[in-house]
Structures are given as C-alpha cells and as structure tokens.
Amino acid sequence: MKGLNTRLIHGDENDSYQGDVRSLKTPVFQTAAYDFEDSASVERAFRGESDSFVYSRISNPTVRELEVRLKSLANAQSSLSVSSGMAAISSTILSICDTGDNIVASKYLFGNTYSFFTKTLKSLGIYVKFVDPENPAEVEQNIDAQTRAIFLEVITNPQLIVFDFERISEIAKQKKVLLILDNSLLTPYLFQSHKYGVDIEVLSTTKFISGGATSIGGAVFTYLSDKWQYIPKLQENFQMYGNAAFEKKLRKELFSNLGCCLSPQNAWLQMLGLETLTLRIDRICENAHNLASWLSAQEKVQRVEYSSLETSPYYQLSKKYFNSKVGCLVGVELKSKKQCFDFMDALKVIRRGTNFCDNKSMIIHPSSTIYCDLSDETKDSFKIPNTLIRLGVGLEDIEDLKSDIQQALEKIN
Numbered sequence: 035m036k037g038l039n040t041r042l043i044h045g046d047e048n049d050s051y052q053g054d055v056r057s058l059k060t061p062v063f064q065t066a067a068y069d070f071e072d073s074a075s076v077e078r079a080f081r082g083e084s085d086s087f088v089y090s091r092i093s094n095p096t097v098r099e100l101e102v103r104l105k106s107l108a109n110a111q112s113s114l115s116v117s118s119g120m121a122a123i124s125s126t127i128l129s130i131c132d133t134g135d136n137i138v139a140s141k142y143l144f145g146n147t148y149s150f151f152t153k154t155l156k157s158l159g160i161y162v163k164f165v166d167p168e169n170p171a172e173v174e175q176n177i178d179a180q181t182r183a184i185f186l187e188v189i190t191n192p193q194l195i196v197f198d199f200e201r202i203s204e205i206a207k208q209k210k211v212l213l214i215l216d217n218s219l220l221t222p223y224l225f226q227s228h229k230y231g232v233d234i235e236v237l238s239t240t241k242f243i244s245g246g247a248t249s250i251g252g253a254v255f256t257y258l259s260d261k262w263q264y265i266p267k268l269q270e271n272f273q274m275y276g277n278a279a280f281e282k283k284l285r286k287e288l289f290s291n292l293g294c295c296l297s298p299q300n301a302w303l304q305m306l307g308l309e310t311l312t313l314r315i316d317r318i319c320e321n322a323h324n325l326a327s328w329l330s331a332q333e334k335v336q337r338v339e340y341s342s343l344e345t346s347p348y349y350q351l352s353k354k355y356f357n358s359k360v361g362c363l364v365g366v367e368l369k370s371k372k373q374c375f376d377f378m379d380a381l382k383v384i385r386r387g388t389n390f391c392d393n394k395s396m397i398i399h400p401s402s403t404i405y406c407d408l409s410d411e412t413k414d415s416f417k418i419p420n421t422l423i424r425l426g427v428g429l430e431d432i433e434d435l436k437s438d439i440q441q442a443l444e445k446i447n
Contacts, residue, residue, distance in 0.1 A: 038223070041106045042308040045099060062302045063095045082286070092290050096298040100305050101253075104243075107308070108222035108235065110255035112281040114289060115301060119218055119238025120146055121294035122252035124154070126214060126236055128292075129284045130182045130265050133159035137183045138176045138211075140167045140197070141416055142190035145404035147216070167197045174205045182265055183212040183234075188227075189219045191390075192400045192424040193417045194339045194365050196348035199355060203231035210264040219361045219391070222255070223315055230355075233259040234280065241391035242315055245307025249300035256281045314393070314429060319359045322427040325435055326364045334373075334443050336421065339365035362391050364425040371420040373446045374399050378423065380442035383434055390426030395435060397425050 036044075045060075068087045070076045079086040087093050097115050105113035116122050127137065139151060141164035151162040163176045167186055177184075184206050189196055199215075206213040215227055218238040227235045237243075239251035262279035263272045271279035289295070319342075326340035338345075341352035341360050352360050368374050378386055378397055387396040388403065398404070401413055401420040413419070427435070 038107070039312055042103055042311060045103055046106060060096055060099045060302065060305060062298050063090075064298050065094075066090050090298065091293055091295045094295075094298050094301070096305075097296050097301040100296075100301040100308075103305060103308055104239075104253050105255070107311075108255045109226065109228050110222075110235070111258050111277070112256040114254045114281075114285055115239070115296045115304075116252045116254065116289065117294045117296050118250050119216075119236065119240060119252040120150065121292075122236040122238070122254045123147055123216065124150060125284060125288045125292060125294060126234055126254055127155065127160070127183075127185075128158075129280060129288045130212065130267055131155075131160045132267050135180050135182050135267075136161040136163055136178070137185050137214075138163045138165055138173055138181055139185040140187060140190065141165060142167075142193050142195055143187060144191050144216070144218075145400075147187075149407075167202060168195065170198065170201045170205060173202060174209070177205070177209045177211060181209070181211050182267075183214050185214045185216070187216045187219070188225050189341070189360060189363070191219060191363065192365060192404075192422065194341060194348075194360075194363060195417075196341050196351040196355070196360075198351060199230045199232075206233075206261075207231060210261055212259070212261055212265065219363060220356065221311070221315070223312055224319075224356055224359050224361065227255070228257050233257055233261055239304050239307075240389070242311060243307050244304050245310060245314070246393035247389050248307065249303040251296050251300050251304055254284060256284075315361075316359075317429055318362045318391070318427055321429070321432050321435065322360075322362050322364055323358075324432050325425075325427055325439075328436055329364070329366060329439070332439075332443060334368065334446060335366060336369060337365075337367040362427045364427060366423045366425055367419070367421045368423065368446070369421065371399070371402070374421065374423050376446045377442050380445040381438055382441075383430060383438040384425070390424070392426060393429045395426060395428035395430055397423060400424050 078084045079088050101113040101115050139162050165172045165176050167173055203213055212233040214234045215232050216236050218241050221242050235255040237253055239253050262268045268279045271283045275282045323342050326338050329335050330338045341348040342358040352358055384395040384397050388398055401418050405418050
C-alpha cells in the first residue's frame, strides 16, 4: 500500500474516479440528476444492484471521491460524507436508537452535541445518561438493557480531557454496546480509532480536513465489529448485510431520508484540504506545544492545559494514544472573566472566533458563548469556569503569536 500522503493526494487508483479527460483534479459534478442508458439500468440502480449515481442527495461522484480518500485516511470499513459534524452525530445516533433506547455519554461535550442529546433526542424518547469517563466504573454502572452505545470525544472540547480508551473499549465489548468516538479535534491522522475497538467514528471535516475553514462538512467512519447483531434497530439489516448492517442502515435510510448530503463543491474543497492535511497538522501541533509551554511561564496566566506538556494530568495517556501530538487547542485560565475579555479584546493577530483547527489562530471564551445557556452549576460540573479561554492555534509564525499574546497580557490588570 502506498504511503498516507500519496493516497490523500492521488486517491486510490483502483477505486477513485479517473474520468475521460485525465484531469489532475477530480471534477466538481455540480448536478442533481444523472442519465441512464435504459430503463433496466434505472431499475438496477434503485434496487441497489449497481453503483450507478441516481440523485446527488444520495450519491455524487465528487463526494464519493472524498469518501474514498477519507476511508483510506481512517483505515475504515466504510466512509460517509455528510453536511456537517452535527449531521454525522445525529444520523449516527438515529440509525441505532429507537424510542426507549439510551446511550451513555461523556458529560464533557461540545455545546451543540450536548444540546442535541438533551433536547432533540429527549423529544424523540431517546435518553442520554451523562457520566464522567475518567471513572470507567461509572460508565459501566450506567449501561443497561436499553443502552445502545457509549459516546465520547477523543479529546474533550474545551476541557481537553483525555480518557483511557482501551479500558472503555473493554467495557463496550463486555456489555455488547457500540463505542462511538468524536475525533474532530485530532482526525484519524493523529488518533487511529481502528486500533482501539471503536465501532463508529464521527468528525467535523470543517476543522482540519477542510484546509482552513473553507467549507462545512462531516464524516462517519464504520469499523469492523461483531456488535451490530446486538442492536435491535439493526437486526433486519444484520440478517441481510452482516458486518455492513450499520453502514447500510445509515446510508440507505437515515442519510437519504434526512437529506444531510454534502455539496459537491464542499467535497471538492475538502479534497484540496486533504492534500496538505499532514503538513498543516504537524506544523500546528508544533506551534501549539511551543505556545503552551511558553504560556505556562507567563506570570498572569493561572493555568495552561495541553496534554503533551509533562505538567498535564493527561500526559501519560496522551503519550500512549497520540504520541503526544494533541492538536491545536490550548486551554488557558486567567484570574477572572474580566481579565479574559480584556485579554481577548487586546489581541491583534489572534482572531476572536468560534472555529478551531483553522489556519488562523482563534480564541473564544466558552462559558459566555458556546455554553451560555447552561447554569453556573452545570458549567462547574462540566469543568467550564468563566476564567477559561480556548485558544485554537494556527499556522502563523510562532514569534508573532507570542508577541501578540505578550502585548495583550500586559494590558490586563
């Protein structure tokens, strides 16, 4: 097999779209419908007996090429590209859960994921039990006969907590429930889910994969598993498709019916992002580690969390699972909310924005923005104090980032 960068740039010569014009870039197939040679061909396509494209809400050549390259990146059994990271999460959960079912989820979650779990799923009669995965026994104790999955973020956002995935994977295997990981912060380049018994991986391709926040997108990866047979909603598909039960349920029903397709233009932009993915991630990880180490020595900074630092409580887990390359997010605590706001307002290079894994460095105050609807008590429980700033480090020259932060720190009291 060719190396990762070669595969991401060239695709899989045995599976990728080549085209008749020998274009060095996959074309953008900006079309809704497709022509068929005859009526029998249309029938075969609708029965799923051929790989013909029928309608771009269901499949599209440009999107399929992105899926081929993402599948190669993740070493996955299957890959599905969708319209956003939240579409990846929602489609996945609705593919495995019926009314009365539940999932056991980390309480340390991205704000919209938490909202989806507590509001949207609740309205459908699907319940979420929130636990602290730093205590695996708590995960195990909350699994019951109606539990269909354990859901975690690989590194939590914005707390930057790292869990013991091997231990939690063992619990999922013993209890015959699915293990679902959101790997938006690292991508499969930095954390390879297939090595740790993960059944389903979701991520926002808006982040690192898009190549600098050019487009919104998401992906769902499926890995080989023997657990599909234990999920009631997948029973019929398991009888028909075996290990492809979830993939077929997701693609042929939820994805198609919900209409959360990725646009061909966004797929094309994200393929461009894949071509430089490893270069950008390596540089950003280098910048983030350097900046986190430097911030730790600044007098006005109360605490820094970045798990590749030896001072982090997650250093050993980070070293074990990620080889200490832990992405772009750095947690920074100051003395007060006012200091946080004054500091952020004084920045000139680093932008005040809600994205991360961007080429540009961005900063946000999670307590007053992403989690503004939560009570103070809930924020404390979720480890989101109003003294915490989330810094997403980008590709800028490190000395420019340090200089920008230094002048901003000098302006706070």
